[in-house]
Amino acid sequence: MYEVSEILFTALEGLIFIVAFVSLSDCRDYILKHYRKVIFFVVFYTIYTYLMSIIFPKGLQTIPIAILTIIILNFMFNSSLVKTLIKYFLYLMAMSLVELFLVVFGVIVLKLPAIFIINNDNAVFICSIIAKLVEAIAALVLYKSNLSINFFIDKESSNSRFRQILILISSVLFLLVCLNIYITSNPDKLLAFNTFSFIVYAVLIIAVVFVFREVSRLELLEFASELEKENIKQLIEFNEMVAKERHEYKNHLNTIYGLCTLNKPDLNEKIKLYINSYANNNDTRNIAIDSGNDYVDAIINVKYNNAIRKGINLIVDFDAPLSSAKIAEDVAVTIISNIIENAFESIVTIDKEKKYISIQTYIDKNNYFISISNNGPMISESDKKKIFNAGFSTKDNSTKKRGFGLSIVLAEIERFGGSITINSNDEVTEFLVSLKVNSQQSISQVAL
Known part of the structure; x- marks a missing residue:
C-alpha cells in the first residue's frame, strides 16, 4: 500500500x-x-x-x-x-x-x-x-x-x-x-x-x-x-512594369483614336501604317476566321502573320464559337494571345522541319474547351507545377520581366470559374482550357 x-x-x-x-x-x-x-x-x-x-x-x-x-x-x-x-x-x-x-x-x-x-x-x-x-x-x-515576474519570463528564446x-x-x-x-x-x-x-x-x-x-x-x-517574400517582390516589380507598359500602350491608343476622329483623306492608310510600324507588321496577310469573337479574330490574324515570319504553321479550327463560352471577350483575347506567345517562345528554338501551333474549340458534356497545342519541347513535371507562377520562365529571366503571361492566364480563367491543364510529351504539348458554357440555348445552337 x-x-x-x-x-x-x-x-x-x-x-x-x-x-x-x-x-x-x-x-x-x-x-x-x-x-x-x-x-x-x-x-x-x-x-x-x-x-x-x-x-x-x-x-x-x-x-x-x-x-x-x-x-x-x-x-x-x-x-x-x-x-x-x-x-x-x-x-x-x-x-x-x-x-x-x-x-x-x-x-x-x-x-x-x-x-x-x-x-x-x-x-x-x-x-x-x-x-x-x-x-x-x-x-x-x-x-x-x-x-x-519579468525575470522568469523567456521573452526571446x-x-x-x-x-x-x-x-x-x-x-x-x-x-x-x-x-x-x-x-x-x-x-x-x-x-x-x-x-x-x-x-x-x-x-x-x-x-x-x-x-x-x-x-x-x-x-x-x-x-x-x-x-x-520573393513572390511578393516579383508581383510588385510586375505591377510596376505593367504600369509602364500600360502608359505606353495608352499613348499609342490615344494617337490611333485621335487619327480616327480627324476629318482628313487617306486616314485609313495612315492608321494602318502607324499600327504596322508599332507592331512590326510590315507585310500582313489575312486569314479567314470566325471565332465568334471579333477581338480574337483580330489578334489571331496578328499572330498568324508572326507565325509566318517565324516559320510556324498556325492552324485554327473554331468548331464551337467563343460566344458559347462563359467568358468576357477581352479576357478570351488575353488567354489565347498569351498561350500562343508562350508556344512561340518554346517552339522557335527547336530544330524541326515542320513546326505548328493548333487552336481548336469544342463543347463536351456542357463544358467549353479551348485546346492550344504545339509540337515544341516537352514540359517536365517539375516545370508544370511552376509554369503558372508569376515570374517563372524557362528562359533567361535575370531582368524579372518575363514569366507573367501564363500567371495572368490562370488568374483570368479561374475568375470565370474555369480551369487549365497541361498535357505534354515528346511529340506534342497541349494547354487545355475548360470553361463553363453560357446556357443550354447556346449548347443546342452549337449542336445544330
Whole structure:
C-alpha cells in the first residue's frame, strides 16, 4: 500500500511542479496546448524519481533527480538554463518549507518526537497527504493568480534545439556513468538501474526525433516565408512594369483614336501604317476566321502573320464559337494571345522541319474547351507545377520581366470559374482550357 501511495504522491508532485513552473514562466496556456508533453513529463518524472529512490540511499537521490528534472524542463521549454535552475530551486524550497512546517507542527503542537514522525510509515503517509494537498492548493492559486515576474519570463528564446539536445544527452550519459560506478558495489540494485537506463535511452531517442522533426518544420516554414517574400517582390516589380507598359500602350491608343476622329483623306492608310510600324507588321496577310469573337479574330490574324515570319504553321479550327463560352471577350483575347506567345517562345528554338501551333474549340458534356497545342519541347513535371507562377520562365529571366503571361492566364480563367491543364510529351504539348458554357440555348445552337 505504502509503495503505491508513494508512486501516486510522486506523480502528483510532478503535476504540481509543472503547474508551478508554467505559472512562474507566465505560459499558462502551455498545459492545454501541450497536454501530451505534460502527461509525458509527469509519467517520466514519477518513474525516474521512484527508481532513484531505490538505487540511491535516502537523501542522496535528490541530486540526480534535480539534475535530470532541470535538464528535461530546460529542453521542454527551450528556456534559459539559469532561469530553469532558479525556478526549480524555488519550488524545491517551497516544498521543503511545507514539509518542515508539518514536522515542526507535529513536534510542537502534537508533542510527537521528530524521529517518530520521520521513521513511522503511518505518520509519513499522513504528512505526505497534507503536504501534497497544501502544495496543490498553492500551485493552483499561483496558476490562477496571473502573477507575472519579468525575470522568469523567456521573452526571446535564443537556445538552439541542437544545443539543448546535446546538453541533455551529455548530462544523462554522465549521470548513467556515475550510477554505473555506484551500482558495481550494489549488485542487488542492478535491476532497478537497468530499468532506469532503458527508460532514459528510450526518452533520449524520442527527444532526438522530436528535435529533428521540429527543425525540419522550422526549415520548411523559413523556406515558405522566403518564397512568399520573393513572390511578393516579383508581383510588385510586375505591377510596376505593367504600369509602364500600360502608359505606353495608352499613348499609342490615344494617337490611333485621335487619327480616327480627324476629318482628313487617306486616314485609313495612315492608321494602318502607324499600327504596322508599332507592331512590326510590315507585310500582313489575312486569314479567314470566325471565332465568334471579333477581338480574337483580330489578334489571331496578328499572330498568324508572326507565325509566318517565324516559320510556324498556325492552324485554327473554331468548331464551337467563343460566344458559347462563359467568358468576357477581352479576357478570351488575353488567354489565347498569351498561350500562343508562350508556344512561340518554346517552339522557335527547336530544330524541326515542320513546326505548328493548333487552336481548336469544342463543347463536351456542357463544358467549353479551348485546346492550344504545339509540337515544341516537352514540359517536365517539375516545370508544370511552376509554369503558372508569376515570374517563372524557362528562359533567361535575370531582368524579372518575363514569366507573367501564363500567371495572368490562370488568374483570368479561374475568375470565370474555369480551369487549365497541361498535357505534354515528346511529340506534342497541349494547354487545355475548360470553361463553363453560357446556357443550354447556346449548347443546342452549337449542336445544330
